[in-house]
Amino acid sequence: MAAERKLTVDAAEEVMDIQMGPSHPATHGTIKFNLELDGEEVLACDTEVGYLHRGFEKMIEQGTWTQAIPYTDRLNYVSPLINNVGFSIAVERLCDIEVPPRCQYIRVIMSEISRITDHLTCLGMAASEIGALTVGFLTNEARELLWDIIEAVTGARVTVSYTRIGGVTNDLPPDFGDRVAVAFKHLNALVDDCDKLITRNRIFYDRMSGIGIMSREDAISHGLTGPLLRATGVEYDVRKAHPYSGYENFDFDIPLGERGDNYDRFLVRFNEIEQSLRIINQALDNLPDGPVRIDDARYVLPEKHEVYNSIEGLMNHFKLIMEGAKVPAGEVYQAVEGANGEVGFFIVSDGSGRPYRCRVRPPCFLGMAAFGDMIRGHMVADIISTFGMINMIGGECDR
Numbered sequence: 001m002a003a004e005r006k007l008t009v010d011a012a013e014e015v016m017d018i019q020m021g022p023s024h025p026a027t028h029g030t031i032k033f034n035l036e037l038d039g040e041e042v043l044a045c046d047t048e049v050g051y052l053h054r055g056f057e058k059m060i061e062q063g064t065w066t067q068a069i070p071y072t073d074r075l076n077y078v079s080p081l082i083n084n085v086g087f088s089i090a091v092e093r094l095c096d097i098e099v100p101p102r103c104q105y106i107r108v109i110m111s112e113i114s115r116i117t118d119h120l121t122c123l124g125m126a127a128s129e130i131g132a133l134t135v136g137f138l139t140n141e142a143r144e145l146l147w148d149i150i151e152a153v154t155g156a157r158v159t160v161s162y163t164r165i166g167g168v169t170n171d172l173p174p175d176f177g178d179r180v181a182v183a184f185k186h187l188n189a190l191v192d193d194c195d196k197l198i199t200r201n202r203i204f205y206d207r208m209s210g211i212g213i214m215s216r217e218d219a220i221s222h223g224l225t226g227p228l229l230r231a232t233g234v235e236y237d238v239r240k241a242h243p244y245s246g247y248e249n250f251d252f253d254i255p256l257g258e259r260g261d262n263y264d265r266f267l268v269r270f271n272e273i274e275q276s277l278r279i280i281n282q283a284l285d286n287l288p289d290g291p292v293r294i295d296d297a298r299y300v301l302p303e304k305h306e307v308y309n310s311i312e313g314l315m316n317h318f319k320l321i322m323e324g325a326k327v328p329a330g331e332v333y334q335a336v337e338g339a340n341g342e343v344g345f346f347i348v349s350d351g352s353g354r355p356y357r358c359r360v361r362p363p364c365f366l367g368m369a370a371f372g373d374m375i376r377g378h379m380v381a382d383i384i385s386t387f388g389m390i391n392m393i394g395g396e397c398d399r
Contacts, residue, residue, distance in 0.1 A: 017035070029394055030049065031392065034048065037380065044376060047369070049394075056360065057358050064353050067324075069084055075393075076395065082339065084160065090347050091327060098294075099293065100294065101288045102288050105283045107245045109280050109287075111245075113150060115272070117146050119269045120139040121391075123270060134197060138190050141190055142187050149180060153172055165325060166293050167292050167293020167300065168293060177284055205263065207382075210259070213374075218373060226337070227265055228341065230254060231267075251278070253275055254275075256268070265389040326351065327352075331348040333346045341366075343361065344360065345358065364390070365396065367391075368392055
């Protein structure tokens, strides 16, 4: 019977169930695509984001409010400063804290630098995965310039933990402006080279244009934000719609696409680099003087010389470290514009020194939920380019 059944099956008409990933080099470790294929055409795709076992939302309940900040670095580890800022603002809203103007500008500067590093990573890796390896090398070189600046400010390159409730850990170094000017000069040259190499490259255009199209209505229905939504022509950016950290004081544009395909997603991210540079330059030109954190012993650690030389400073330090800052009871949702879209922190406080509950809105997770609709009807090879333009970050997707 088995032999007879084999003879009656037409291989040309058979629908194949194929699992792609997680060991595939382009699925980034944990992603698995359960594909239904008609030859090379994708009939359906069920996406499994896998597990990194980060457990951020539960681990945060075991430490103090300040001890949660290093966990936010591990959500999107390519642009961790934006996560630091989003969580800190959420806690500050519960505490009715307004940080000093200089701190707001520093947070904007560091967030935009982080946004550029994220876009460079996405564009470079997505290009290299479809054969444009030189672009990957150039974007990595450009990213190193910015990570050097981040290291000079925070002391770390990736997991920075730079913000604090009520401010930031330290001020910018004295030569920060000079460092940025030199880095941006080289950065612009490298980005221009990438533009000449790939934006109008015929092979690249054919691989990206018309692939992964998503309409405005479908993008909104899926809850997409960031470049994925703006590529469809929807002008939504948290920095404009719900300004925070003084973004209302900056002049910048929101790059938009038209068709909602992979090429539009590429161009939106590429053009957002230029807008982030505009914001940083404006912030440096108008950077106010003053402190970089509030002067409130309920939330901010005392200076070391106070800890070492006064009993009041020592007790204050001990209470904040061991028990945590007492955040007033309540709940709040704070959204910031991450590199991949709206990053939201919904936090609940019971009045103790530890978070009672925290829920994160990860933009990558929603992008991966829409992936099946994007890739349906395209070829297996288009999975790589479409997945690259979603820019999935595993630490952010992990539930």
